[in-house]
Amino acid sequence: MSEQSFLGQVHRAFDAAATFTNHPPALLNQIKECNAVYRVTFPILRDDGTIKTIVGWRAEHSHHKLPTKGGIRYAMSVNEDEVMALASLMTFKCAVVDVPFGGAKGGIKINRKEFSESELERITRRYTFELWKKNFIGPGVDVPAPDYGTSSKEMAWIADTYAQLAVGELNALGCVTAKPIAQGGIRGRTEATGRGVYFGVREACDNVEDMKAIGLTPGLQGKRFIVQGLGNVGYHAAKFLSEGGGVLVAVAEADGALHHDKGLDLQAIMAHRRDFGTLKGFPGAAYLADSRAALELPCDILVPAALEGQITAENASRIQAKIIAEGANGPTTFQADSILHARGVMVLADLFLNAGGVTVSYFEWLKNLSHVRFGRMEKRFEETAFTNVLKAVEDLTGKSLGAERMAKLSHGADEEDLVNSGLEDTMISAWHQVRETWLRHDRKTDIRTAAFISSINKVAVSYQDLGIFP
C-alpha cells in the first residue's frame, strides 16, 4: 500500500493492532470498514454572478454507537480517502476517551481563501441542506464540529440551517458542536483540543520511568518544543504548553518558520501574523523559508498540528525530538512510526492526544440535550456551603482567612471550571488506559498501536453485546 493513501495508513495501523487481539476476522472487518459515505456536488452562485460546482463528502465510519461525530474540513486536499481515514480515526478516538459516539468526518474541497464570507456561508448552508436531505446530520444521527479550515462561525451557520429545516425539533442545537456560546455552544470548546494536548503531554512527561527511557528528566518545566501549524489546535497547544513551563523554540506555518533557541513570544508572533499575514519579518528570530525543515530542529517535544503526512519515511530519521505530540490527525505515516519506534522516540498518538476536542464537544452535546448550562443549578449552593464551612473554621480558630483567600476557596464551579476539569480528568485517565495496554505488551508496540488495541476492544464489546458476533 502506498505511503500516500491516508486511509491505507489508518488500515495498516488498525491491522497491526488487531494482531494483538483475539477477535474473529469478521468482527475485526466490521470494526475496520466504513459504514456509510455520502459524496455530494452542488452549484454555488458566486459574488461575481458566475456559478461554481462544489464537491463535498461526509463519511460515517461506525454506527456501533449513535450519533456519529467528527469535524468538517475545508481544504483543497479533501477527498474521499482522506474523509474516510479521518472518520475511522474518530471512531477509535471516541472509544479511547469513552465518548459514546461512532466516528464520522466531512469535508469540502475548497481553498477558503478564494471565497468571500457570504460565499462561504452559502456553501456551508447548502452542504448542511444536502446532509439533512440524506439524514447525514441530526442530534441523534451525525453531529459535525470544526476541523482544518472551519471554526465556530461555520458551526453557527450549520446549526441555523438545520434548525430551519427541522422545525420544532427540541434538540436541534445538538446537531453540531463548537458553536458560538450564544448559539448553544459551551465555554472552553474553542481551546479544548490544544488544552487536551497540553494535559496529555504534561501527564506523559510526569512519569519518571518513561522519561528516563527516552533520556529526559521528568516534568514539562524547561522542555523545548516546536509547533507546526498555528491554527486552533497548534496555537492553543503552544499557549498551554508555554504556560505549563515549556519553552517554544520554533513555529512552522504554511509560509515559513521561526526559530529562536532561547524561546519565542507566541502572542507577539500571532500579532505579527495578524498584521502582516506572514511570519516573515518577525523581529528577533531566524526565519526559515523551508517550513518543513523546522520539524528537524533540536527540541524535546515536536507538536505537529497542521495536516496529515508530515513525518514520513523520508524525514523520520532526522527528527531530533524525543516526544512527538500529535495535535493533528495522522501527521506521522505508518513507515515513519516504525522508524521512530526503533529510535526510541515516544509518539503520543493523535487517537489519544487530540481527543480533547471531541470530549468537550460531547459535553456541549449533553448541554444542548439537557437545555441547561453546566453549573447553573449548583454554583451558588456550593459557594454558600463552602462559605459557611470556612466561616466556621474562622470562628473555631479565631483567625481570618482574608477576603481574597475566602473568595478563592469558596468559589463554586461554573461551566468553564467543569468543562476544563472534565477534560483534564478524561485526558489523564485515557493516557493511563493507553499506557497500561502499552506496558502489558512490554513497550514492544508503539503507543499508537496500544491506543488502537484498547479502542478496538471497546468497540468489539458493543458488537458482541448485540449478539451478532461471538
Ligand code: NAD
Ligand atoms: P486550523 O485550520 O485552525 O489550523 C491549521 C493551521 O495549519 C493553519 O494556521 C494553517 O495555515 C497551517 N498550515 C497549513 N499547512 C501548513 C504547513 N504545510 N505547514 C505548517 N502549517 C500549515 O485547523 P485545526 O482545527 O487547528 O486543525 C489542525 C489539525 O488538527 C488537523 O489535522 C485536524 O484534523 C486536527 N484536529 C483538530 C481538532 C479541532 O478541534 N479543531 C480536533 C482534533 C484534531
